[in-house]
Amino acid sequence: MERIIITGALGQIGTELTLKLREKYGEENVLPTDIKPPEDENLKGKPFEILDVRDQERMKELVSEFKPDTIMHMAALLSATAEKNPQFAWEINMGGLMNALETAREFDLKFFTPSSIGAFGPSTPKENTPQVTIQRPTTMYGVNKVAGELLCDYYHEKFGVDTRGVRFPGLISHVKEPGGGTTDYAVEIYFEALRSGRYTSFIGKSTNMDMMYMDDAIDAIIKLMEADPAQLTDRNAFNVSAMSINPEMVANEIRKHIPDFELDYDVDPVRQGIAESWPNAIDSTEAKRQWGFDPRYDLEKMTEVMLEAIRNK
Numbered sequence: 001m002e003r004i005i006i007t008g009a010l011g012q013i014g015t016e017l018t019l020k021l022r023e024k025y026g027e028e029n030v031l032p033t034d035i036k037p038p039e040d041e042n043l044k045g046k047p048f049e050i051l052d053v054r055d056q057e058r059m060k061e062l063v064s065e066f067k068p069d070t071i072m073h074m075a076a077l078l079s080a081t082a083e084k085n086p087q088f089a090w091e092i093n094m095g096g097l098m099n100a101l102e103t104a105r106e107f108d109l110k111f112f113t114p115s116s117i118g119a120f121g122p123s124t125p126k127e128n129t130p131q132v133t134i135q136r137p138t139t140m141y142g143v144n145k146v147a148g149e150l151l152c153d154y155y156h157e158k159f160g161v162d163t164r165g166v167r168f169p170g171l172i173s174h175v176k177e178p179g180g181g182t183t184d185y186a187v188e189i190y191f192e193a194l195r196s197g198r199y200t201s202f203i204g205k206s207t208n209m210d211m212m213y214m215d216d217a218i219d220a221i222i223k224l225m226e227a228d229p230a231q232l233t234d235r236n237a238f239n240v241s242a243m244s245i246n247p248e249m250v251a252n253e254i255r256k257h258i259p260d261f262e263l264d265y266d267v268d269p270v271r272q273g274i275a276e277s278w279p280n281a282i283d284s285t286e287a288k289r290q291w292g293f294d295p296r297y298d299l300e301k302m303t304e305v306m307l308e309a310i311r312n313k
Helices: 012-025 056-066 079-084 086-107 140-159 185-195 214-226 247-255 269-276 285-291 299-312
Strands: 004-007 030-034 070-073 110-112 127-129 166-168 170-172 198-201 209-213 243-245 262-265
Touching: 004 012, 004 056, 012 030, 012 214, 030 056, 056 086, 070 086, 070 214, 079 086, 079 140, 079 269, 086 110, 086 140, 110 214, 166 214, 170 185, 170 214, 185 198, 185 247, 185 299, 209 214, 209 299, 214 285, 243 299, 247 262, 247 299
Parallel strands: 004 030, 004 070, 070 110, 170 209, 198 262
Antiparallel strands: 209 243
């Protein structure tokens, strides 16, 4: 992996992924794209292209001009947003993915796109969820992710495209505030702890979900994409997670730094229903075994870093 084009580069993952890849591979070798221009000061005034992932001709035009060896397809609508407009979610999440896969096939590019724990459903085993298990999601986002996993496998088997991907849990970051995910409470709670000393969670107090600090997520993408393909038994749906937590656990950790922090609840039935359809804790054994996945942040360390970074803002 030497020259990379990124779709959805202004999203929650894409912003930090762009910065890390430019640091590692050089600014001239990483081209971020999105449907609107960047507002982030770290991206302004640097190479950037406007791209609607539904426009396959524009996508191919950019690839032809930039000549990457890898495409990282990050553009997608997240879980809660997708439920509000499922037809539009299919158009973006599946139409955009098909366009990106076709571009990878035509230009012989390595390919990454993230899946999610949202690909699981109520009938999936809740604890220690295996890599290969039943997947019957009950959300449009989940349906998109299962279909995406299968489509990427198909493009690898049928056309030889070097497709790779992970099932991300909730991702926690201080760089970009959340944008429509069911796990967003785990980001919002840190910002509100410092803004107001209190937070109202839209997720119930004992609802466990897998989470990961963003630095670990970015490192996982790069490590998987740099792995020898001969090591990979699986390809497009590696379970990855660093911790299984609920709002009370996060609040208790915050109180070690902000003793008077208050947490209460106003549960959103839509997002709570989505959360309850997901596993409580997934098994990341195959990612560790096949390509050395090794997260560095637990809840304690992540909380220290999040609060310090937000305070410094």
